[in-house]
Amino acid sequence: MPDHQDPKQIQVQWDAAQYLRFGGERLRPALDLMVHLPAQTPARILDLGCGAGNLTALLQQRWPEADVLGVDGSEDMLAKARANLPRGRFIAADLNRWTPEHKLDLIYTNATLQWLPDHEQLFPRLLSFLNPGGCLAVQMPIMHDAPLRLAQVELARSPAYAGVLGEVSERRNVLDMGAYYDLLRPRVTALDIWQTTYLHILKGADPVLEWASGSSLRPYLEKMEGEQLRNFRADYARRMQLAYPPRTDGSTLLPFQRMFILARLAE
Template identity: 85%
Template sequence: MPNLQDPQQPQVPWDSAQYLRFGGERLRPALDLMLHLPLPAPAHILDFGCGAGNLTALLQQRWPEAEVLGVDGSEDMLAKARTTVPHGRFIQADLNHWMPEHKLDLIYTNATLQWLPDHAQLFPRLLSFLNPGGCLAVQMPVMHDAPLRLAQVELARSPAYAEVLGDVSERRNVLDMGGYHDLLRPRVASLDIWQTTYLHVLKGEDPVLEWASGSSLRPYLEKMKGEQLQAFRADYAHRMHLAYPPRSDGSTLLPFQRMFIMATLPG
């Protein structure tokens, strides 16, 4: 995963075990993105924000003759990736500034770009990495207006936590679908954009807290420790319990919306 905050702020460490706790639920949209890839035989593939390497392995299995490179900002994630794909090629880098050594045929980026700022500059930069006819395939969560994310920002700005968490970015980086259409349509030969809401059926105690602790909650959790950290977790868990109450069978339903973008260059 990339740096989680603005480039000027310190990188937030990732916990691969916590992220993969809901590996099945996080894998499904990644596979949906992969199923829509339009290229028959890309030779040079980039898994941008490769995380623990699960998808790097699948890309390599789908195109065994291709050169597949995984790039990520987290050494913890890359350590897991090197175990998942022992013969894979992985690079640790700041995704805000990294550039490939040569042009690519496919950039596959799953649940990564929402962490990076200034998409009006980011997306054209990624397109510039592609060969003619190359494809940029993107999946990003679209949850900024959902209780899952709103509660994080509200708690961080509250008097109890503002002194420690007040400088954590809200990371409202994702545009709406029309914004990406206007940005990408003049630059590409074909463009497909859609959104899907997945209904995750979660089990266990405080499952929404545990889900968020592996992704969007990490920039907040990493800034605290001790009693303050425990209090924040308890406050967030209480809000999630109210927003996503347990069902009669004890499960918790988490509607999770994601945006997909498939942009292919001329040629």
């Protein structure tokens, strides 16, 4: 797989408003992960890749006595988080390198780790941040082979855009479930891994373009401007209309697959 850019150097410029346009759809898997958390009372909780703080607030509500910390690499997202949760505690940091000051009881990370490379090293590193009995709870999209993601890579490598986008990483960071089992099983006392496909019912003009513009399309969009950016968006929109055609009622159905991992250390 060609991958010309060091993924550790990727700094995506997030747009909180665009991301939250589909806040309800993006929230559902996060809540599904939260429902499956083990019945414990964690004292220190990390919301890794906290974004706009929606889930940090829910973690605080569930465990009001806990010290809940949100960490994210996007200042735009953190500005929204601090406005939404004035009493919350948030830190801006490079998620590849950040290390907590204290051991944690729960690391909750929703739709974040797919942006980070080297999962064979990343997951053991995250487990090392936990106290005995601590839990790592992960949700990641697994869409690399779906039209939504394939079209991004194909367009970026095409003659019209390769000069600007050829160095953008394809970000095939997520492993298969068996690989995570082999990686985590020797290190934890309890392990649960599953996948779910959500069928998002989207409305409006070019909804898949708008969905991707808030997440996986951002590393490409931020490299362009003016006519080139408009042409890229139009080309991507045409591909998405073919891959996800509107239904008879005008809705667009977007099947979206996600992986969940719950890994708990021995007491």
